[in-house]
Amino acid sequence: MSTYTYKARTSTGALREGNIIADSADSARSKLQRQSLRVFFIEEDKEKIWKEGTVHIQSIELMMMTRQLSTMVKAGVPILTAVKSLQKQIGNPGLADVLKKVELLISGGKTLSQALSAYPEIFNDLYVNVVIAGEAGGVLPEVLQRLATLIERDHEIMTEVKGALRYPTYVTLALVGAFLFLVNIVVPKFTTMFLRFKLDLPIPTRILIFLSTTMKSYWWAYLLGGIALYLGFHSFKKSSYGANLLARIQLKLPVVGELIIKFNMARFANLMSTLIRSGVPVLNCIDIIKKTVTNQVIEAEFLKVRSRIESGAPIHEYMEESPVFPAMLTQMVQIGEESGSLDEMLATVADHFEMETRYTVKALTSLIEPLMTVVMGIMVLGLALGIFMPMWEMTKATKG
Numbered sequence: 228m229s230t231y232t233y234k235a236r237t238s239t240g241a242l243r244e245g246n247i248i249a250d251s252a253d254s255a256r257s258k259l260q261r262q263s264l265r266v267f268f269i270e271e272d273k274e275k276i277w278k279e280g281t282v283h284i285q286s287i288e289l290m291m292m293t294r295q296l297s298t299m300v301k302a303g304v305p306i307l308t309a310v311k312s313l314q315k316q317i318g319n320p321g322l323a324d325v326l327k328k329v330e331l332l333i334s335g336g337k338t339l340s341q342a343l344s345a346y347p348e349i350f351n352d353l354y355v356n357v358v359i360a361g362e363a364g365g366v367l368p369e370v371l372q373r374l375a376t377l378i379e380r381d382h383e384i385m386t387e388v389k390g391a392l393r394y395p396t397y398v399t400l401a402l403v404g405a406f407l408f409l410v411n412i413v414v415p416k417f418t419t420m421f422l423r424f425k426l427d428l429p430i431p432t433r434i435l436i437f438l439s440t441t442m443k444s445y446w447w448a449y450l451l452g453g454i455a456l457y458l459g460f461h462s463f464k465k466s467s468y469g470a471n472l473l474a475r476i477q478l479k480l481p482v483v484g485e486l487i488i489k490f491n492m493a494r495f496a497n498l499m500s501t502l503i504r505s506g507v508p509v510l511n512c513i514d515i516i517k518k519t520v521t522n523q524v525i526e527a528e529f530l531k532v533r534s535r536i537e538s539g540a541p542i543h544e545y546m547e548e549s550p551v552f553p554a555m556l557t558q559m560v561q562i563g564e565e566s567g568s569l570d571e572m573l574a575t576v577a578d579h580f581e582m583e584t585r586y587t588v589k590a591l592t593s594l595i596e597p598l599m600t601v602v603m604g605i606m607v608l609g610l611a612l613g614i615f616m617p618m619w620e621m622t623k624a625t626k627g
Contacts, residue, residue, distance in 0.1 A: 231255040231271055235264035246331055258335055284322050284349060286385075290378040292317060292326075297371035307333050325349060338362060352515045353498065360505040370505045377501045381494065384584055388490060391588045391595070398599045402606060407442075409610055414439040421617045431613035474523035478551075482594055486587045491525050492556055493580035500573035509536060525551055542569075555579070 231252060235243045243264060247255050252269055259266050292313060299309040310330045317323045325346055332342035340358040343350040354374065361370030414435050421428060421436075428436070442449060463469035478484040495516055502512040513533040520526040528551045535545040543561040546552040556576055563572030 231269055233259060233266055233270075234268040235259055235266045237265075238263050247335060261336075284319050286378055286382040288317070288319050288322060289349070290375050290382065292322065293371055293375040293378065297368050297375060300371065301368035306339050310339075322349070339367075352518060353502070356507050356511060356515055357502065357505045360502075360507050364506050366505075373501050373504060377497060380497060380581065384490065384493065384581055387585060387588050388486070391592045394592065395595050395599055398603070402603060406606065406610075410435065410439050411442055414614070415443070417614055417617075420621075424617075424621050427620075429612070429616045431609055432617050435610070435613040470523050474525075477522060478524055482587065482591050486584065486591060487522050488525070488551065488553070489580050489584045489587055491520055491522060492553060493577055493584050494519060495529075496556065496573045496577035496580060500570045500577060503570040503573070509542070528552070553580075 231247050233245060233247060233255065237243055247258060252271065256266050256269055259269075295313060295316060296309055299312065300306065304312070307330060310326055310333060314323045314326045314330070317326065329339075329342040329346070332345060333339060340355050340362055343358060344355045347355075357370050357374050358367070361367035364370075418436050418439060421432065464473060477487055498516050498519065499512055502515065503509070507515075510533060513529060513536065517526050517529040517533075520529060528545075528549050531549070532542060532545045536542060541561070541564050543557050543564060546557040546560060559572045559576040560569065563569035566572075
């Protein structure tokens, strides 16, 4: 889509100037003519061409925007005015620009949900479907508030999970950096001394000298090998077989598999509760939720749940048969379906699994820290043996 600047006359002859979003100049002209405007100038604004994927926003920014929109709509502010006001309040220029285009689409006759759906890289299916339900039920402020809360809770739990993985990432990078420094700077200085004494070098020292020599002479081979391994793994991960295999391995890993299941169950219960309360049909809920799942095996299980629902079975039926869905979730879903309070049961179970996810994140952190300490210790021991064992031999030879 592109932005077009236009000048036109109303039926009374008054001058009207502004911007409109359309696929082409002809499409823009047709839209304006349907508004009873006589267009005498229209031109594409080259500085305002929309480029897909160029806007990056944080979930916390989307949450704040949604809360502000909910507050204004609840206070009786018209949608068009509210969206226009948000542009001045948003600190992210990219998001403000998108809201400007949303404003233009609404002024051209689109509903809020239709305007938001034009930018799926920011407003996903979940967001748009909740807004559609709010518009249809006349409860837009309420559903926007629920949506903001949902985004906030999801952001909080994702931040905790990423925080748990940050420590091992930094330690690994530090270890790799230290290893490369020692092998390329320190070891060569000792190598000359060891060879001068013509010692029978131990295996750790031979390995270090081999790595030092080959890295210096064939660094390009190591670089190409690393790139080839990365691209090969990335390609394997993207393939259907590779993605499925890695997803299965993830679920079998101690603590990690437990964390993945609990995190996805918390997200499922939270999303499902919000969508049902907003009036979204159950099948549509499953279609939306399966796109947010972080593991391919769990996603496949949701597809099977959807298939059973389509055939007339209750939601909990397949969940009872699947090893992926925890017993507590299945039981709460069954109680909710039988009592007609599925959204409330899901909200309760979402709180439970969010708490469980936080506990598991802490357990993972407490497991990673000693594990990284052991890895660091083994690396330091290997380097120490590689350097100091020949030095001990040299000392003996000197004394002898």
